[in-house]
Amino acid sequence: MTFDPRTKLLLSVFYVILVVFSYELLPLIFEWVFILFLVLIAGKTKEYLRWFKAVALMAIFFSALVWWSSDGKSAFIAGFKLVNIASVFFAFFTSTSPEDLGNTLVKAGMPYPVAFVMSVSLQFVPVMARKAGNVLDAQRSRGIPIGQGLKAIRYFHVLLIPVFIQSIRLAEELAEAMESRGFGRPGRTFLKDYKMRAADWIAVFAGLLLLAAFFLLRQC
């Protein structure tokens, strides 16, 4: 059974609030373990580790900065906050397809074109990365020393211009394909029927309760 994308989005928002207002190390570690547990039962450990490698680097850099400006404890807390928020992003995006997210937001009142642009941009990040790689290869093949030390800055336009022009062209071609397949025709329906079921409401309610309990306990 999976939750409705809206449920997942709400729960993720609750989680982020929880992380932002956690000022002690112990709760932060608990929160992280909770996400790890979710990743484990979803069987996404491998993907998470790859994601974590990038995040850990950022977290270490961020912590070092905090340590230098204040103290060790704050540094750890700051680092964990970053890791936790990045982890909940990971959990949300690996369990929710861009269409699901976009389509449910449309049902919640967001205009379709806005939601669509959001989900398509997510699709094309890897495509553009691959294009940039191809441009680099083509330029280096004819001896333009891009991507080596300080010279790289001098030759930056060599990468930027082809990538920029090609993304404009790609956008034009996409627009044409979308138009041909009825984008913008009124009365659009969705392949999936999005419904908040009992389990969704229970999950959202439980999340709210936990959040309330957390803030109440902090008062005492």
Place this chain on the structure above:
Amino acid sequence: MHYSHTIKISSLKYSYRKETASPVLNGINLIAGENEYILLCGASGSGKSTLCRTLNGLIPHFYGGSIEGYVRIAGVVTTIRTVGDMLELVGMVFQNPEAQLFCSTAAHEIAFGLESLGLAPSEIKSRVTRAAEKLSIEDLLYRNPHTLSDGEKQLVAIAAATALSPKLIVLDEPYANLDPSNVQRVRCALKEIRNQGVCIVIAEHRLHYTLPDVDRVTVIHDGCIVIDSPPALLLPHHVKEYGLEFPLYEPWEDKIEISAPPPIAEMVLSAENIFFSKNGSPLLKDISFTLRKGECVAFLGANGAGKTTLLKHINGLYRPDKGKITLMGFDTSQKKIPELARYAGIAFQNPDNQFFRLNVLEEISAGAVALNCYDEKWIKKLIDLFNLEKLLKRAPYRLSGGEKKRVAFASALASKPAVLALDEPTAGQDARFRHSLSAFLSELAINGVSIILATHDILFAKQNAHRFLLMSKGKIISEGTPGKVISDKTAMRLAGLLPAERMKDDV
């Protein structure tokens, strides 16, 4: 709604800009019924793509411009309806597989048009399944389109069109980026669709793939239909003046071989037992080859066989995990890319990847300037050779596809390299371009340049290469003279360059 023709075009004139003197389409008349399979051909720039875009109203609604006459699809006049209204009547499939898929799974992709129609989710689901079954792509439904091969992407795009059960399917150069086995899959799919009573219009350069399938050939020249006849009544000399060539069904089967390989000349490039893997998957396995001065070798193989990966080893973009590459007597592992780039020029498939200067002249010389080996005489010679004199002041991005390729080839040669490697040089190009490219290549060979062609275009390779290396899944599975490799049917089939037996029966 009652109508008598699927397509009815009457004295259609169109130009992209209102003020343009010569229209792109200049008085087109065409009538076609259901169940007709029409090939639209003509040299680059003849107006094929433009005509395709009038069939679902992208012209004039998306492109603007000025239009005269009318296009009626199943009785509906395109100019008074929106593109979205034509959805149930016309399905469009475009040339670039990458730029027509925009959802996260193939299933969503096929569903998109059905969602636009506003169908109920249960209906959408059953139609997606049916469309996928018809093209035997059920296994792709939950994959991300960007991880599919180009042929699979094209099949998904076709499924997305057929799911709406349109009266007409229009395909604009669908085979341009596909290798032979993928072309075969798409061909079978199209024939199946035609048999269900759908009218198909296909614009294509690669005539030997389309001629055997179609009922009608329509040749466009300068925006007019100059020939409209069944393929059987058409003779090569009828179409020659329009820059087209009607080859035999499997034209590379003829016995003509190009002039014998040059006598033993000095070795310019050699690879010994190259192994290479990326992200844990092995891409090249035990590759060895040699290239002599003035020789032309073709790396032949389907998409994904490892041809481009191998090319990138020549100038150090990739370094082998094991094995040794020698270029002009140097061990390449000891040299940096710019040093190697002086001796080996590579022109990749997409010329747009390298243009960054304001005019063609600067573009050609950019590499040589960066490498400090600018030689005005040589650049002049290249301009002559590739016939670029008239284009020198133009912006590279504004050139036609074939012109861009010529600029890219010239710029790969700017540093006077001993080796020139071309990656899929003929993809999406017409017969005229292929002829001139053949001429350039033999001219270069006379100048002592050694050439590597990485391609799945068997015909072009056969016409130009002295030797073939047949690649499949990162391995060389056959090598020798073109005649010898082509007659090795088992290897050719394994490489995905000949249709498998089962598919051949269908054709």
